[in-house]
Each structure stands twice: as structure tokens, then as C-alpha cells.
Amino acid sequence: MLEQLTLSDNCRLTWLNGGVTHLDGGAMFGVVPKPLWSKKYPPNELNQIELRTDPILLEVDGKNYLIESGIGNGKFSDKAKKNFGITEESRLTESLRTVSLTPADIDGVLMTHMHFDHASGLTDGNGRSIFPNAVIWVQETEWNELQQPNIRSKSTYFEENWWGIAEQTETYAREIKIADGIRLIHTGGHSAGHAVIHIARGGQEVWHLADLLPTHAHKNPLWVMAFDDYPMDSIAQKQRYLNPDSFETAWFTFYHDACYRALKWSEDGKSIQQTIERKRDNE
Numbered sequence: 001m002l003e004q005l006t007l008s009d010n011c012r013l014t015w016l017n018g019g020v021t022h023l024d025g026g027a028m029f030g031v032v033p034k035p036l037w038s039k040k041y042p043p044n045e046l047n048q049i050e051l052r053t054d055p056i057l058l059e060v061d062g063k064n065y066l067i068e069s070g071i072g073n074g075k076f077s078d079k080a081k082k083n084f085g086i087t088e089e090s091r092l093t094e095s096l097r098t099v100s101l102t103p104a105d106i107d108g109v110l111m112t113h114m115h116f117d118h119a120s121g122l123t124d125g126n127g128r129s130i131f132p133n134a135v136i137w138v139q140e141t142e143w144n145e146l147q148q149p150n151i152r153s154k155s156t157y158f159e160e161n162w163w164g165i166a167e168q169t170e171t172y173a174r175e176i177k178i179a180d181g182i183r184l185i186h187t188g189g190h191s192a193g194h195a196v197i198h199i200a201r202g203g204q205e206v207w208h209l210a211d212l213l214p215t216h217a218h219k220n221p222l223w224v225m226a227f228d229d230y231p232m233d234s235i236a237q238k239q240r241y242l243n244p245d246s247f248e249t250a251w252f253t254f255y256h257d258a259c260y261r262a263l264k265w266s267e268d269g270k271s272i273q274q275t276i277e278r279k280r281d282n283e
Contacts, residue, residue, distance in 0.1 A: 002098060003261045003276050005251065008202025011181075013253065014057040015261050015278075016095035018070020018121055022048035022085025027226045028214070040217035048085050050258040051214070052278070053117050055092065057099065060179050060201065063107045066131070067197060067208060068118045068255050074125030075116075075160070090121050092130075106131045110184055111138045112210035113194045114146045118255070119161040127160040129168060137178065139186050140171035142193025152229065153191070187212065189234030190225070196241065205250040206262075212238055214256040216263060216272070244269065 005013040025047050029037040034047075043049050056067040070090040080086070096102060109131060111119065122136065123129055138146070149157040162169075175185045181200040188194055190211040199206035211227075212234055213219070221238040228234045246252075247269045253262045257278070264274040 001279065002095060003279060005206070005253070005262050005276055007199065007204045007206070010062070011058075011060045011199070011201040013199075013206070013262075014059070014099060016055045016057055016066075016070070017088075017091040018053045018055045018068070019072070019086065019090045020088045020258075021051045021053060021071065021117055022046075022087065023051055025049045029218075030224050030226045030228070030231070032223050037217060037223070041215055046085075049215075051117075051256040052254075052258055053090075053121075054255060055121065056208070056253060056255070057096070057101075058110070058182070058199075060182065063179065064101060064105050065108045065110055065178065065182075066106055066134075067110050067253075068112065068210075069109060069121030069130070071117055072120040072123070072125075072130070075120045075158075084117075092121060103131050104133055106134045108135045108137065108178065110178060110182075110197055111136060111142075112184075112196065112208070112255075113142050113191045114138060114161065115156045115191065115211075116158050116161065118210075119146075120158065122161055123164045127164040129164050131168075134168060136165050136169045137176060137184055138169055138171055139184070139193040139195045140173055141186075141188075142191060142195070143169065143171045145192060187233070187237040189230050189237050190228050192229060196237075205246075206253055207241055207246060207250050208253045208255075209238075209241055210255060213242070213252060213254070215254065216252075216257055216260050219265070219269070242269070 003015045025043040053071045058065040073089045146157045183198045184195045197208035224231045224234045247265045248267045251262045261276040
């Protein structure tokens, strides 16, 4: 059974299986000492933490959108799987089948950024588009860097993740409205073109902060990843979106979190009030 969050009669979020990685906990929490972060998000014996890569199906007004795309299938060598701790590739097609959909039924894909763990599910092992009928939204700075990565970003922007979708891609600068109450908003921070997603439907509010908030343990604005290209921008954006106004009303959704799909914090941000927990395979 797939976890879901229903906002109204015509707006529902469903978490799909996009694969799983295990990355170094120290890198994921940057300068935060291990005795602090490990209490909130325990590592394995290799000091890695489990990070899902699970797209969210957003069904709204009769349209089917994906938030992110998973890590795909057949995109990684055995060495890469070991380096990135990939223990399971995507089962996206199977997940879609459980809600009577196929990749061809996807009308759009909302990409917060194009790092390999978010974008590898857009194409197959030959670089061909997985979602032939979808518009794929990418922030324009992100799209440009994807095609011409710098010495740092070339290790995470893969050529095979963009050339097969170039004709389907639409870019934007600051913000774009996808549907009523659905926006992609440029933030920068994690990458120059990183974006977040805001959903306001049915009197409810959702923030998908992507890799500004990769797990629930990253709520502290100062707890940013060593992977962030512009950490001070990440901190500023977290301060902007993780505040008492949003804590009072909003759900926060996750792509990477191994524990929670979504949650609401208390108004003071000190405790978790509501959750949608990730079900394990044996549950």
C-alpha cells in the first residue's frame, strides 16, 4: 500500500518507489558533529545514512504530475552502486501500476534540481525519455549548468539525464505556476538552480523543500549538507521557509527521508505533531 496525503477531492499526493541510496552521514550533515546528528538520524556501520529517492505522484484537476524522478534503472555501474550505496533501483513503473497509471500517463515532471539522485529516472539506460508525454520543468540556471557543469558539479550532472528530454523541457527564472495553487520557486543554495515546490489546495498547504530539507533531521537552519554549493544561501532559504508561520499551517514533504513521507511541526517548531510514516517492505 502506497502512502498518500489527500488535500482535497481533486488533489492527492502518493509516494512511489524510486530506489534508495546510502550516503556518508558526515557529508549529509556537513559541519554538524556526529554525536549530534546521529541521535536524530542513525547511520549504519559504514557511517552511511539511508536516503530514499522516491518521487511523489501529484494528481490534481485530472492531471498527473511527478515531483522528482528517482534514480532510474540501468544507469549505474557496480562501482557506482557501491560508491553511492545504491541497494535498490527504481520500481517506479510498478508503483504507478498500483494506481492504474503508466509512465505515458504522466503529464508533467516538477524537478527541484537535476542532481543524479533526482534526475536519473527521467531517462532509460540509453538516454531515452521515460515519460514521453510529459512537460519537464527545470529552473533555467539549473538547466544550463546541467549541460555545462563546472569542475565540482560534473560529478552529479549526467549527460544521459538531459539530452533525451531536451525537447520536453521548459525552463523558468524566478517562479512558475504549474496549476492552480501549484508553484515551483527558485531558491538556489543546494545548487545554483535549486527550487522548492509550494502546494496550496483544499485549504491546506504543503512545502516540498527538496534538498534544503532532505530529512526531518535537517530542520535546524544551520544543519546543511557538505554537498551544498552555496551553504549560506541554503541557510537563508531555510530560515525563510522554516518559520512559525509555516509550522502553524503547513505539511512538509520529503523525497529522501527514510522515516517520514510528510509531517507537521508544532507552531514553535520544537515537536512533531502529525506524520505520514514510510511503511517498510515487511510492514
